[in-house]
Amino acid sequence: MNEMKSLDNDAYKWMTVPETPARHWCRAFFNTDVDCDIMINNICESFNAWILDARGKPPVTIFEELRVKLMRRIAVRKEKMKGYHGNICPKPKAIIERDKEKAAMDCIATFNGGDIAEVENIEGSKNVVNLVMRTCTCRRWDLTGIPCKHAKSAIYMKREDPDDYVAACYLKKTEDLNEYL
Template sequence: MEELKNLDMDAYAWLTKPGKPHRNWSRSHFSTHVKCHMLLNNMCESFNSFIFACRDKPILTMLEIVMCKLMRRIQGRMDKMKNLTKEICPKIFKKVDINKAKAGGCVTMWSGGGKFQVGSSGISQYIVDLDLRNCSCR
């Protein structure tokens, strides 16, 4: 912070203003959990392979072909989902099952208030604060 203070006094004043929690601006307080398991590059490559056959067409023809392909794809997904008996799709159901199995090895002890100590297989211990919505594991 001292380096920032020397570099830009306005930025330092803004960040140290009361009421600005560190979790909103400090990299050390950001969540490290992945929000999306798909890289942008993979999406671009998938899209390019999806439109590969019609890329040499005039723009309106290309867009018409892409629209038809997307409509067929959406309809196919809807037909698959109609045949499912569970309330959530299979990939998400599998992830929930894996997380339930992992949670079975956790032992939770109430520490008072909204704080809990959670131990997993006796190896690691974490403090979870439900009021502040944070965990010592970050």
């Protein structure tokens, strides 16, 4: 923060006023219960573009149009997932596959005799991974629910599958359960 103050005093003032607490702008303070680390405004902008046709109408009409749009979207997504044969939704699965090499080449895991490992990166930094708690000190796994490269390194060291460590919200069976709710 002192470095920030020396670079841009206005930014420092904005970051330190009580109206803008760090939990709104800094990943270190994000809630890890939601399995999402997004801190951009694109979701709001996308939603606004999606409802553009309905925005100028009376409230009841807006709600009705949104209800129908959401029903159609849910139906399309449900059909897509019926045709998908993996256990994990496609995007988290792609992230796991993409980072396989990084986990193998960039990280070395050393276990404590249990389910906690110290993972050393190729750059020399170290992170602690707890497989039971599904946490890593880099916090990426905690925030997204998808194992980070440090966690994958530890998981591979145990000869286990990273797919088994993905948050339940990304599992296809969770989608199937929603059918009965």
